[in-house]
Amino acid sequence: MSDLIERGGIPEGYKVEVFDGRVIMTPQSPEQDWTVSDVKDAVKAAGIARERVFGDVLVSFPGENDAAPDLTVVGFDAERRGNSYSCLDVLAVVEVPSEPEDEKDYVRNVRKYGRYGIDFYLIADPFKRMVTLMSEPHASGYGKVAETPYGRPVVFTLATGERITIDTSTFPVRESR
Template sequence: MAAPLEERFRLVRDLLPEYRVETTRGRLLVNESGTWQHNTLLFRIWCRLIGTVVERGWEIWPNITVYLGKQADRYVPDLAVVPGTPRMHLDHAVQGDSTLLLVDVVSAGSSYDDYHVKPGGYAPAGVPLYLVVDPFRNAVKLFSEPGPREYGRETVAAGCEPLFLPAPWGTSLEPGEWW
């Protein structure tokens, strides 16, 4: 008899710590680290966020599992911004409602999950802001105002359009500088 998904998730995560291990709609996903282009884009985003993060005593964490509830999926965003003392589920999993911003950069195989699946898991878990950065479209999409099933607001900025991050950020991003 096969082990429950949560048990398989923990086993694979422990066996392959250098990989990003997620569960999505009953699937166990093991992803390699990003390409140099993916990592360069993450570095540019990190550089834009770091001033506000440091000023407010927050932290940026790459490769942390987001705990969305007992029977929910387990996602690992490219970047998670958390308060100085976030609520943790386990050492490797931060509570979704204890994050300030989650960021995913779309890769060739992640588009559907990033745009359609993950927002449906993050919103009910209380993740306040989820930013999808899409280098294939030179666009970003911000999901905000989490509700019991989905986000109440989706904001898209394409090309050089600025994107406003609402409270607790109260600042604008210039995604055009990232491309």
């Protein structure tokens, strides 16, 4: 996967990930892009430097498939390793499902991100018109899950003390196929 990314082998507008030994190539929708952009703006407004916020950048998970979350926020001391970061440096991850009830985002990523201690996992779902914020990671997922309908703000504070407020009123929606 790393070699493919470094050689520029991923077509523009697509996201490629490896899950359970399978390569999944998904075209990014405009709704995904707009939502991620809105969240990135909120993260920057919280005073978090752009060097600590990125999208579709490889995050390595020891002994498991790597991932390229839609948006990742890392800690102050995060160490870049080529074109990737270690999951141990990740404070928060944001995913925007590309299809309704996306198992990757709602099941596999919940387990993986929780197991590796990522403090916050936020799913902004344009189909459900709902933001799910998970916290209190543990070995099989997250201990706390809060759902907020689009239109209401989502607020959380990173381990670094930085408080992020996301205005979801501008999040675009999609109809199920």
